[in-house]
Structure formats: structure tokens, C-alpha cells
Amino acid sequence: MTDHYDDRETRDPAQREAELFARLPEVLRRAMAAPAYADRLKDVDPATITSRAALARLPVLRKSELPALHRAAPPFGGFVAGPPGSFARLFTSPGPIFEPEAAQGDAWRGARALFAAGFRPGDVVLNTFSYHLTPGGFIFDTSARALGCAVIPAGPGNTEQQFELIEAYRPIGYSGTPDFLKILLDAAASARRDVSSIKRALVSGAAFPKSLQEEIKSRGIEAYQAFGTADLGMVAFETEARDGMVVNEELILEIVRPGTGDPVAEGDVGEIVVTSLDPHHPWIRLALGDLTAELPGASPCGRTNMRIKGWMGRADQTTKVKGMFVRPEQIAEIGKRHPELGRLRLVVTRSGETDVMTLKAEAVAASAAFQSELAATLRTVTKLGGNVELVGAGALPNDGKVISDERSA
Structure with a gap:
């Protein structure tokens, strides 16, 4: 018996990447035959999506959105071009989310x-x-x-x-x-x-x-x-290497900052986003809500595809503060408005009977004026007041957590 399923698992990573992105434009064209993808990607020329950078400009489709989308346009939310009868089996998962085989x-x-x-x-x-x-x-x-x-x-x-x-x-x-x-x-x-x-x-x-x-x-x-x-x-x-998990063939896996579609820096923890090259039922940038991080290099088992650490928690850290929802997307928006910052983490605690928000932000240069400016941005984006704590670069853990609810039950 060979050690690998086929020689595709051990091909040069650059060759795999080139083959995946050479096929992606046709997969996008097929996806856009479905009305929901046609609407979401209406300004996209599939022929131009031939790299990870180009793919990262497309909108993410969050798995958490699927139940509402499937209810609005049953059974598949308009993301599948073929009728249910064109598939072999038809399933449902809690939500409900309807899945064809x-x-x-x-x-x-x-x-x-x-x-x-x-x-x-x-x-x-x-x-x-x-x-x-x-x-x-x-x-x-x-x-x-x-x-x-x-x-x-x-x-x-x-x-x-x-x-x-x-x-x-x-x-x-x-x-x-x-x-x-x-x-x-x-x-x-x-x-x-x-x-x-x-x-x-x-x-x-x-x-x-x-x-x-x-x-x-x-x-x-x-x-x-x-x-x-x-x-x-x-x-x-x-695999037998027991060193992370090897990404499957036929998939393009990205790791993005929670609440966004923006790829994280290499090695950082973020949300898994997957694009599949199944022409019958393609998924384009499906954000799974699960956290992981990429491992460097190839697996010792000889498989050369991207490796991830495995499941590292949930990306959807939405929480309610003073009766209002605060979402990872909002923390990401604060980061976009202040690109000089590193990692951000909103910590939610209780003081007596009151919810308290503290935004911890990695900053190279700290000043009272900047701290006040950041507090104003926090209020503008979340519609809630909160404290700001500036910390040094690299002080916040690389765990993908952007909202930490530390209130006791």
C-alpha cells in the first residue's frame, strides 16, 4: 500500500495553487447561475478572480445567515442552480439548513x-x-x-x-x-x-x-x-504525522479576521472561510464560524497542502451589553478606522449591577488624546460607552478572540 491516497496530495504547493485558481473562474460562473450568487456577485467578472488576493475581495457568506436565507427562498436560499431532484439525497441540519448530496x-x-x-x-x-x-x-x-x-x-x-x-x-x-x-x-x-x-x-x-x-x-x-x-x-x-490537520483537495481555505473577510497575518488565529470547487454545488467564501490558525510548512507525512491547527473555538462572539448586541464586525470596524492599531479585544465585565466594556488595543504609541479618540470611535460604532486600555504590541493573545464576555453567570 502507498502512504498517500494519490499523487495530488504530494504535488508542489505552487502547482496546486495554480490549478485551483485556474479552475475558480469557471466555478464562479457556474455559481452565478444561481440567483442568490448572481445577486451577491453581480459586479464581479469571474475571469479576474485568479488569486487569493482577488478572492479576498469577494463578500463572505456566513453560515449563520443560511437559516434565514433558506426560509426566505426554500430550499437552498437561491444558492443552488439545479432543482432538488438533480441531487442524490436531501438533508436538513438544525436551523434549519437544507443540504443536498x-x-x-x-x-x-x-x-x-x-x-x-x-x-x-x-x-x-x-x-x-x-x-x-x-x-x-x-x-x-x-x-x-x-x-x-x-x-x-x-x-x-x-x-x-x-x-x-x-x-x-x-x-x-x-x-x-x-x-x-x-x-x-x-x-x-x-x-x-x-x-x-x-x-x-x-x-x-x-x-x-x-x-x-x-x-x-x-x-x-x-x-x-x-x-x-x-x-x-x-x-x-x-494524518499519521499527528501534526495539525491537512486541508482537503478541491477546497480553497482562507483564515480571516472574525467579523470580516480580510485574511489574517500568517500564523494568526481567525475564522475559517472555504470556497469549494464542486461545479454542482459550489460554495463561494462560506464563513463557517470556526476558528483556527495555519501551521507553517508541509506535513511530515509528505502531504503538501495547507495545514491548520484544528478547531480552536467559535468566531461568532456576539454578546449583549446593556441590552444591545455587540458583534465582532463592530470591533473589526474600529480596527479599520484606526489601522495603526494591532489586535483588539473588547472585554465585558460587571461592576455592581452594570455592564462595563473595556476595549484593549495594541498600540505602538500611546497618548491620552489617542485614548480619548478611540473611546469616541467605540461609542460611535457600538452606540455604547466604554473604557479604552492601550497595551503594547503583541500583548494580546493570538487566540482569535475579539470579544471576551467575562461576566459571571
Whole structure:
């Protein structure tokens, strides 16, 4: 067996970048056949969008907007050109957000992630993601089938019946949440059932802390993490290098300052924005609301695509202060009005029975006059008064947090 799914994973990064952006104009043209994209991109000439800098000028589409957009123009908010009947399966996620599954084999682009986790053609895989209405079960099911694996469509729960299936079919692989894997192993130990055939796992959908990683490994299972969404399928995945997550092929991933579409400096934490090159259902700058940071260099496993640290929290840090919402977009606007500043963080606390806002701002030169000017900008943008604290360059943590609500519950 080779170490990589195909030679595309190890090609020169410049070649990958050139190929992605050579294909992007046609994908944009196809996207603009859908009315919502035609409206959002009406002033865009697709032929000019051939670089990351050009792509960064397009508007972001926030995933948090999708429920309202889908309700206004069901089922897909006007972002899909084809009718529902042109797809293979049709799903919903909480919101509601309606997701179609394309008819091609590896519709969710997950076979690479499974391969990186050690799954191989001919393996039997126990898939415990839900098959009911939401796409999770089918994301991993179709990905495993595309790789050439046989799938037990178990779904979550009903451990007793799952033990029967495991003892009969002897699956070598598991896909599901890390939490349910532990539940399954614990229940098997208590019931003295044999689940020892399971040797590797691809987990997603829940936190996988170090303590749980070590426990799963101590039970003889090599478990790898994947990051995906119901809209895009598999976005990034862990490899045997255990050094961040490698971004999937066919995707352009950007990391932007929360509340904006502006790319962050290399290595800074920001919000994940993804453009997919699926001609049947393209996504153009879909902002997922999840934080991450890019890792430098190529993975030691030999895959050369961009690497990210994995999930690092939520970008939507909107909070309510004195009865009014304060949003990351507003903090970003303050930064635009004062480009000489570095990182910004709005800290919300309580003093007695009153909410208090303090804007912490990295500034090379501090003065009382500038502090007063910044306080005026804070009031203008948020319509709320607050304190300003100027700090030195690099004093605020690189964690992507722009609003920190520190009020006690």
C-alpha cells in the first residue's frame, strides 16, 4: 500500500495553487447561475478572480445567515442552480439548513481522510454517525464506500445490537464521535462482549481531548480526527504525522479576521472561510464560524497542502451589553478606522449591577488624546460607552478572540 491516497496530495504547493485558481473562474460562473450568487456577485467578472488576493475581495457568506436565507427562498436560499431532484439525497441540519448530496461517488470528499487514518479497500467499517435526516451518517458512509470499504450503517445508540454486528462482521474500522466510541468500549467491557476487531477510527463531531485520545489508544485503537461540515463535507483531516490537520483537495481555505473577510497575518488565529470547487454545488467564501490558525510548512507525512491547527473555538462572539448586541464586525470596524492599531479585544465585565466594556488595543504609541479618540470611535460604532486600555504590541493573545464576555453567570 502507498502512504498517500494519490499523487495530488504530494504535488508542489505552487502547482496546486495554480490549478485551483485556474479552475475558480469557471466555478464562479457556474455559481452565478444561481440567483442568490448572481445577486451577491453581480459586479464581479469571474475571469479576474485568479488569486487569493482577488478572492479576498469577494463578500463572505456566513453560515449563520443560511437559516434565514433558506426560509426566505426554500430550499437552498437561491444558492443552488439545479432543482432538488438533480441531487442524490436531501438533508436538513438544525436551523434549519437544507443540504443536498451530489450524485457523484465521493460526494463529501471523505475518502482521503479515511485513507489517512489507515482505512483501506476491503476493510469493514462500523459507522455510528446518524443516518436520520442529517447528512453525518452518509458523509462517512459514502466516503468509506468510495474508498472500497464495506459499511455497517449502525448509527448511534443501541449498543447491544451493535455488539452482535461487531462480533459477526469483525469491523476493523470505526467512524463516529469520540464520545460514542468510549461508550461502546465501556459497555462492551461491562457486558464482556468482544469488540477487539476495531483497530482504527476516524472521529469527528465532538471534542477529542488528550486524555480521551490516550484512553482510546490504550485500548488498542489508533484514532484520528477530521474536521468537516454538513455543507462542505470533509474540510481537513489528521494524518499519521499527528501534526495539525491537512486541508482537503478541491477546497480553497482562507483564515480571516472574525467579523470580516480580510485574511489574517500568517500564523494568526481567525475564522475559517472555504470556497469549494464542486461545479454542482459550489460554495463561494462560506464563513463557517470556526476558528483556527495555519501551521507553517508541509506535513511530515509528505502531504503538501495547507495545514491548520484544528478547531480552536467559535468566531461568532456576539454578546449583549446593556441590552444591545455587540458583534465582532463592530470591533473589526474600529480596527479599520484606526489601522495603526494591532489586535483588539473588547472585554465585558460587571461592576455592581452594570455592564462595563473595556476595549484593549495594541498600540505602538500611546497618548491620552489617542485614548480619548478611540473611546469616541467605540461609542460611535457600538452606540455604547466604554473604557479604552492601550497595551503594547503583541500583548494580546493570538487566540482569535475579539470579544471576551467575562461576566459571571
